[in-house]
Amino acid sequence: EALDYKTPLLRALNAVDEAATDICKYFDKNVKKVTATLGWEQEYFLVDASLANSRPDLVMTGRTLLGHTSAKGQQLDDHYFGSIPSRALNYMRELEEECMLLGIPVKTRHNEVAPNQFELAPIFEETNLAVDHNSLLMDVMSKVGERHDFKVLFHEKPFQGVNGSGKHNNWSMATDTGINLLSPGKTPMSNLQFLSFFINTIKAVNDYEELLRASIATASNDHRLGANEAPPAIISVFIGAQLTKVLAELEGVSNGKLSPEEKTDLKLNVVGKIPDVMLDNTDRNRTSPFAFTGNKFEFRAVGSSANCANAMTTLNSIVAKQLKDFKKEVDSLIEKKDLKKDEAIFNVLREYIKGTKNILFEGDGYSEAWEKEAKKRGLSNHKTTPTALKAKVSKKALDLFKELNVMNHIEVEARYEIELEEYTKKIQIEGRVLGDIARNHVIPTAIRYQNTLIENVRGLKDIFGKDFEKIAKEQISIIKEISEHIEGINSKVEHMTDARKKANALTDAQKMAEMYCDKVKPYFDEIRIHCDKLELIVDDEIWTLTKYRELLFTR
Structure with missing residues (x-):
């Protein structure tokens, strides 16, 4: 059994x-290989090392477990649209040199929305290589950060009240003849x-949305997520x-054989116009x-500290399964219904378009209305x-991985189990660190200030x-x-x-993780x-x- 990511x-x-x-053989007999490609975008925070190391929570958990938001945060967009601070720029330049020496094709650098938040992105590569390069990069980033007295934070939400960090995964497929299939x-x-691969990817996400959500959990x-x-x-x-609009027009394709007029109309007015549509499509x-x-799918829910392999294994598996099913259906129509190849493809795609409307959404994903609408559509919302x-570990997922020989049940x-255990341990560590800071730092400091006030009141009483x-x-x-507040802290x-203690007494990994999530974590806030x-x-x-004002604005 394989227990690694690779x-x-x-x-x-x-x-x-x-x-x-x-599938490519339907269109070009010369295609011998298709490569999945990935271009990740790595977001991160740069915090002065001495300041970061003075915070036990940042040292132990990678995020601030307490701290009042700064009066000035990201509301002015002055960091996002400003020039890169010189100290951060020096760090980036050395990092980029190191990356070039290691063959990591870094291409862009820029400020992100939150103060002291930045992003780095490479030229896309073959997926396996891109995953390796991202893992290597994160290690190099931390080491170069030390040389510049920076602590690099990869945590998805190191600071409350400002944006968190993600790692957008830009995914596509390319043939050995140099064609990007998306x-x-x-x-x-x-x-x-293009439409065949585009619609099949949508169908794959439609059928396995819960598994895709699990891959980034x-x-x-x-x-x-959801912030x-x-x-x-x-x-x-x-x-x-x-x-x-293009999909809506394709949905109107006749069932079975197409008339010569319909074929011509489809090819010229629907399929033929796609490049023009895409040229102006900036929404x-x-x-x-x-x-x-435009020419790829961007999976934006992947976390900044994650190994891309998890999400990429799932995404490539569900697309592979879907493409296999698509080929069976197309071949069946060609053999049994005597349809021509393109007629059969149009027919199958039409059915897919009808069956995937629930997963397509153009509106505001942050709105409460979408939560209600998604529930009506039968989409999962695992928070x-x-x-x-x-x-x-659903039967659907186990069958998928087994059929494709990606992973067996074990x-x-x-x-x-490992991911549940990791979740539990992280919440456990955060809980212990928060309890220590609250009792060893916050309460003694509050009592000291309270004693100062008490002395002040006594003095006023003596005088007045x-x-x-x-x-x-x-x-x-x-x-x-x-x-x-002291009483509130002690009690909580x-x-x-x-x-x-009750959660630790449980032996079932799932129940222990759920108890940490539902019974321990709510006390953090x-x-x-x-x-x-x-x-x-x-x-x-x-x-x-x-x-926060020191952590986020010391540059």
Whole structure:
């Protein structure tokens, strides 16, 4: 059995190669091989190393477990549209030199939306190589960061109140004859080839959306998915208004044989016009988790700290399975119904278009209305990792991986258990770190400031006698407020610790992960609220934790 990332990926790529090559033979007998391609976009934060290392939560978990949002965040867009800060630029230049020495074809660098957030992207490559290069890059980024006194943060949501980080996976397929199968061609026949792969990819996502969601499920990505700047946890496909029109026209194709007029009309006015449609098609939807962007599909829900292999194994597997099914259906129509090749292809594609309308969505993925609409359409909305991961061990998923020889049942189930265990441990670590910081940093500092206020009130009483209550009214109010927050922190940390002990007593990995998710994790926000309120009250001079304004705006 293989327990690594690479073996299933290579098997999935082999499966998609075989299945796609068979479809290409309908259009060009010279195609011998189809390669899946990937171009990732790596987002990350650069934080001054000394400041980052002064925060136990950043050191231990890669994200801030508490900290009040800064008055200035990303609302002015001045970081996104500004020039790259010189210290960050020096880091990027050295990083790019290292990448070139290692053969990683990095191409772009730019600021991202949040303060101190950046992005790096390469030229796309064969998927297996692209995955290796991304893993290698993340290691190099951290090492070069140390030389520039930066801590590189790959966590999907290191700071509350500003954008998190993702790793968009731009995926396509290319033939050994130099054709991008998701790029419209110059002739009606090459456009029919484009439509075949385009519609089959949509059908694959439609049939396996839960499995695709499971492929990007992690404890850290849960913070990002469904948040205001990331795709929702509902998987849907965006193709743009123009291609939606093309699909609507294809849906009207007659069943069975096509008249010569209909064939001509289809090839000239529907399929033939696709390149012109694509030329002007600039409509994009940043809220879609799986979007067609002109000559590739962009899977935007992958997390910034993830290994792309997980998502790519799943995506290539579901497309391979779909292409195999498509070939069977087309061949069956050619043999049994005596249809010509292009008539058979049009007929099968028409049925796919009718059956995949639920997965297509052009609107705002962040809206509540979409959640309700998605539920009506029967789409899944798994907001947490323990519920999302169940799709990996469903009969449908196990049969898929077995049929394509990507993974056997043992290999799938082993990964499922490992991913559940990893989720549980990450939440466990975060809970312990948060409890420690709240009790060892926040409460002692709050009490110290409270004692200062108490001394102040005593002094006012000595000077003003009976009138002191009126004069010291604000100080007394703050003393009470601090006590309430201290009591709140202690109480919630106690409850969280008890919930953790109960979860640790369980032996079933799924139940333990669910208990950590449902019973332990909710206390994080409750504890954080009290800590963040105290941060606003306590004297800045004695507050021991580095604040957001320092972490995000020290350049």
